Amino acid sequence: MRMKFRIFKNIVKQGFQGMWRNRGMGLASVGSITAVLIILGIVLIMILSINNVVVETKNKFDEIQIFLEDDITDEQLDYIEEQAKENEGVLSVIYQSKEQALEIMKEDWGENAYLLEGFETNPLPDSFIVKLKGIEYADSVVNKVQELEGIDEVKYYKDIIEKLVLMANYVRGGGLIITAILIVVSIFIISNTIKITVTARQREINIMKYVGATNGYIRGPFIIEGVLFGLIGAVLSILIVNYGYRYFFNTVNDKLYVLFTVYLVPPVALIKDLSIIFISIGMGIGALGSLVSLKRFLNA
């Protein structure tokens, strides 16, 4: 046991030495890992934010709003309500006057409501709000009521949600591809960095083999060197993404784009998961880079 520990200590020591001796190329390795993780961070934040929007939108808007023409007759009004209620999946049909609509809007906008004071006449139309069991019932209801007399416009959010989901998929797909390419590039850079240490220590490695060093003992320091580069890259990128995003988030907040920030993932919620992901990926890239170079240059 103590023997194992001594061997382990030796390996770690050599790993640190290798890293220090090789710090020039190491900079390139750390830089590439940092870059990968920053981009991955941006992609993750985008995906999470879009997902947020999708979820929020789905919750808020599993309803259809039927805007009515100003000169609608009572018969038309009753008929529309009747037709809307008849559909499967409809929970309720509620009439909302333009005055009510304005009140609700003022509440929604909160401290920015003063922006609404400027209107001389209420620009909002009267409407029916059709509550649905789920967004999937929206199409049939819309089809049914769309052509009726007295309707100005039927608004629903299925399109938006679908577009958002599509966008999230593109971001996810694109992000994944870019990240994968960058990971491969970093592994390549790391493996070349480690190759320098391997070459510098080729003699020593040969001697070690003759004296009976195990493969683990020979490879260990290189893997540790790679993992250390990965770890440094991870820590740097965590700092950069965390503080960078905080700055961005606060700037957006300050500039009153409240509606936008509501959907951005709050930075505090992000830091822990991001750290775990970054450290794992950074160390993984480092270890893999070392293994690649050991396979290629040590053939042991």
Added chain:
Amino acid sequence: MIQFVNVSKEYKNGVKALSNVNLSIEKGEFVFLVGPSGAGKSTIIKLILKEEDPTEGKIYLNDMDITKVKNRKIPYIRRKVGVVFQDFRLLQNKTVYENVAFAMEIIGAHPKEIRRNVPMVLSMVDLSRKAYCYPDELSGGEHQRVAIARAIVNSPPILIADEPTGNLDPETAWEIMNVLRDINRRGTTVLMATHAKDIVDIMKKRVIAIESGKIVRDEEKGVYENEISNI
């Protein structure tokens, strides 16, 4: 201790380095492996060290079949066999002491043990005074003595030397031979590949002669023999 049974070796490029080699070396023996350059001496050593696998036949080390062993096991086989080469193979950035201690660190020896054994083997090869010198401050003979000290510091039962005097002048070569003889007297089995005729003839030890991959002679208290010329 070391046994080859019908061993043949063909390298990947098609060179047939050994054919049907049989030999058996007992514990405590001192054996010369002689023959001209390219005869297959180093190949025999590489097979013992598991640097190469035999194409045919069986190899035993300490009664253990090492013909086919998992890569993982090879380091443990090598710990039983100390090796010395013609080109010394020392680490230039380490002192004499560190070069020897290195072999012990690798196998996880206790620091106390390292502090005890290293000076001991250094005095055995008469290098105590040079313990803190770097290799570039040493003569050829001293280089080789450091290499021998490193090879025996973990007390392997076998010491293999592949042309250890090849780079040394005759006087220095004898210095090395005396060290090897001492080590053998302490009970270590020694196998030395060489084509130094004078040394073999004077030492009067067992001689295994190999030519073009075949064992042509194996005799106790042998000599190098005239017809195998020293190329």
